[in-house]
Amino acid sequence: MDVLVNGFLWLLDPAHWAGTNGIPTRVAEHLALSAGALLVAALIAVPIGLYTGHTGRFATAVMNVASIGRAVPSYALLLLLFTITGGLGAPTTLPTLVLLAIPPLLAGVHVAIRGVDPDVVEAGRGMGMGELGVLRRLEVPVGLPLILVGARTAAVQVVATATLGALVAGGGLGRYIVDGFALRGDEGTARLVAGAILVALLAIGVERAFTLLERRVTPRGLAHPGSGGLARPGSSGPSDEGRPSEALAGLD
Amino acid sequence: MIRWDWIGGNLDQIASATLDHLVLTVIAVGVGFAISLALGLAAHRRRVLYGPVAGIAGLLYTIPSLALFAILVPFTGLTLLTAEIGLVSYTLLILVRGVVSGLDGVPADALDAAAGMGYDATRRLFRVELPLALPVIVASVRLATVSTIGLVMVTALIGEGGLGQLMLRGFNRGFPTMIYVGVVVSVALAVVLDLLLVGLQRRLMPWTRARSG
Numbered sequence: 001m002d003v004l005v006n007g008f009l010w011l012l013d014p015a016h017w018a019g020t021n022g023i024p025t026r027v028a029e030h031l032a033l034s035a036g037a038l039l040v041a042a043l044i045a046v047p048i049g050l051y052t053g054h055t056g057r058f059a060t061a062v063m064n065v066a067s068i069g070r071a072v073p074s075y076a077l078l079l080l081l082f083t084i085t086g087g088l089g090a091p092t093t094l095p096t097l098v099l100l101a102i103p104p105l106l107a108g109v110h111v112a113i114r115g116v117d118p119d120v121v122e123a124g125r126g127m128g129m130g131e132l133g134v135l136r137r138l139e140v141p142v143g144l145p146l147i148l149v150g151a152r153t154a155a156v157q158v159v160a161t162a163t164l165g166a167l168v169a170g171g172g173l174g175r176y177i178v179d180g181f182a183l184r185g186d187e188g189t190a191r192l193v194a195g196a197i198l199v200a201l202l203a204i205g206v207e208r209a210f211t212l213l214e215r216r217v218t219p220r221g222l223a224h225p226g227s228g229g230l231a232r233p234g235s236s237g238p239s240d241e242g243r244p245s246e247a248l249a250g251l252d
Numbered sequence: 253m254i255r256w257d258w259i260g261g262n263l264d265q266i267a268s269a270t271l272d273h274l275v276l277t278v279i280a281v282g283v284g285f286a287i288s289l290a291l292g293l294a295a296h297r298r299r300v301l302y303g304p305v306a307g308i309a310g311l312l313y314t315i316p317s318l319a320l321f322a323i324l325v326p327f328t329g330l331t332l333l334t335a336e337i338g339l340v341s342y343t344l345l346i347l348v349r350g351v352v353s354g355l356d357g358v359p360a361d362a363l364d365a366a367a368g369m370g371y372d373a374t375r376r377l378f379r380v381e382l383p384l385a386l387p388v389i390v391a392s393v394r395l396a397t398v399s400t401i402g403l404v405m406v407t408a409l410i411g412e413g414g415l416g417q418l419m420l421r422g423f424n425r426g427f428p429t430m431i432y433v434g435v436v437v438s439v440a441l442a443v444v445l446d447l448l449l450v451g452l453q454r455r456l457m458p459w460t461r462a463r464s465g
Contacts, residue, residue, distance in 0.1 A: 073401070073402025076405055076419065079422075082431075083432070089418040156314055162317075163316045174318060192322050192323075192325065193323055193326060195319070196318075196319040197323070199319040200314075200319045201314050201321075203315060213378050241274070
């Protein structure tokens with residue numbers, strides 16, 4: 001247990017909270033890299049997913065990308081991209097993270113839009129909505145919780161893999177782990193454990209944040225899609241939340 | 253870019269890295285499956301257990317691999333045990349889910365028929381429930397195997413890693429050929445193990461052979 005105590009003491013040492021190798025800097029690097037990668041991946045995956053989900057075209061191709069993406073090992077992808085970009089740090093890490101984030105995001109958006117009750121879509125058309133109106137005012141709001149399930153999977157994976165970025169001399173929290181291994185001794189071990197604790201907390205925090213967001217954005221009247229139920233405020237409890245997760249279970 | 257002569261001259265090194273990779277994967281999925289089968293059966297019988305079991309497995313799954321291996325090293329050292337504790341942990345979520353949803357999918361009619369034929373709980377489990385749950389369970393084992401093959405590479409950082417070790421050495425030496433070999437062989441390993449598992453499923457379930465072909 002001394003090891004864990006030393007790790008926590010390392011975390012509490014004010015000296016580790018300042019400078020370019022300080023905890024705030026490393027956390028900021030980690031989050032900036034992850035957020036940047038998610039943003040780029042979303043810019044690519046969301047429009048494609050909206051199109052394929054709305055039109056039903058290329059559905060098989062989209063699901064194939066999703067299932068292949070699930071099997072891609074991040075470590076191998078990182079080193080493989082290094083041989084292509086030849087750059088240390090972000091030039092290699094960022095494209096790796098973008099490639100990893102696209103499949104779950106794409107699958108989430110596609111499945112979410114596809115899964116919207118056709119009667120709802122027909123009703124929208126009947127009310128004189130154009131295709132874009134249906135997409136923007138019906139399909140996206142109704143599908144948003146499921147879209148966020150895909151985003152959560154992508155975000156957790158990106159935050160985890162950003163740690164590996166330290167292998168190719170990147171910044172972020174992985175630095176503490178990789179440097180801790182290299183240093184050895186008491187200081188090395190303390191740094192290693194502190195880094196591992198920070199990374200684990202960050203990943204769990206990101207996962208929780210997305211889960212809360214999913215609950216927030218579930219439209220009140222549609223807390224239970226599929227059952228055709230009327231608005232039941234407060235019905236979006238854990239039992240409802242399980243449904244979208246099941247649809248994307250394989251993506252986790 | 254690829255140095256074919258290096259590959260030709262180092263086949264033994266590639267073979268031993270592949271074997272290490274295979275052993276690490278098989279142990280992890282085997283141990284993970286044994287634990288998951290027990291947990292899954294328990295959670296299927298006593299529904300209240302499913303929440304906590306899935307919750308803990310989910311939490312383990314969320315912890316990034318490098319962090320999990322790093323935190324284990326001070327306790328269990330740079331050993332095979334450290335690697336396997338991490339690898340087994342990551343299989344649990346996939347496999348427990350597979351076992352439970354496989355058992356949940358067994359039609360009530362089949363259970364009634366078994367009861368009507370006088371099967372006790374044990375016979376019903378082995379003769380009716382597990383065989384009918386097998387496709388879903390095997391699907392989860394396939395997924396766990398492929399994902400473990402990828403995760404084994406990360407254990408290169410704690411001195412194991414199989415093909416990941418080969419790739420790390422290639423990276424450190426600035427020798428891309430070793431990285432390419434690692435990627436290609438690990439993909440091949442994933443495909444071969446996946447085909448073997450599909451074959452195993454057909455052997456275990458001869459009655460589906462006509463349909464699943």
